[in-house]
Amino acid sequence: MNWIRLTSLVCLLLTGSALADSRPQLQISVGDWPPYLSSELKHNGVIAHLISDVFADEGYRVSFRFLPWPRAYADAAAGKFDASAVWMHKREREVDFLFSAPLLEEQFVFFHLKSLPFDWQQLSDLSGMTLGGGLEYSYGPAFDDFLASGQIQMERVASDRQNFEKLLKERIVLYPQEFNVGYAALHSQFSVTEIAKVTHHPKPLLNNLSYLMLPKSLAGSPALLERFNRRLQSYRDSGRYQRYFDNLHRGYYRQAPSTP
DSSP: OHHHHHHHHHHHHHHHHHHHHTSOEEEEEEOOBTTTBOTTSGGGSHHHHHHHHHHHTTTOEEEEEEOOHHHHHHHHHTTSSSEEEEEEOOGGGGGTEEEOSOOEEEEEEEEEETTSOOOOSSGGGGTTOEEEEETTOOOOHHHHHHHHTTSSEEEEESOHHHHHHHHHTTSOSBEEEEHHHHHHHHHHHSOHHHHTTEEEOSSOSEEEEEEEEEETTSTTHHHHHHHHHHHHHHHHHHTHHHHHHHHHHTTTTSOOOOOO
16 A cells, blocks of 8 residues: 555656646846856846746746856847846847846946045046956946046956956956945955955946846747736735845855855
């Protein structure tokens, strides 16, 4: 009798797994952007967790492919992925993509050394300075236009770590980065002594919204986008959306150190 029960239980578990795996799968290209998106974080970060749950409630499984940002964009635009996340809205991107309702509210600030007091009220206050920056980054139309005018210099490198190292060595004066992203990089990659040397200016450089983008090259994108937006709005209405970010600030998404 026990063997019969055990066999029945195994069959039920296998049937349940098969049913779960029968859900259609969506593949989403993403860039590494902790604490929002990272293969080293629980659930691949808060934004990946949010996207996964929204689509799960619509009957889909989601897998994320971490790629350099330019490739994440290009491959999704070509229809190799069902979507890409997360991106600032730019008019030229509308050629390739449909944009979801806003997924993330960001605030970019200037990081600087405490030993080098800094204040600014308008972009012209930055004239003559050398800043760090990320590859392929846009810091909003106003800043991008100011940078193009040649009144400041920006040395772009591939990672937050490189930019903060240059800041600590006084090779750059400022590093513009999203508030949570900047402090996540500092706390994960630098010593307590080094972190204590860095602060940020309270005036935001940019308050920005970021989005999930679905490629126009895929015929199913409009219908999928409608379902995603409807479910995302229900998350906002119920308060569930905010709980993801409350958990972020409580440290829920930090990956526990592996034990030998």
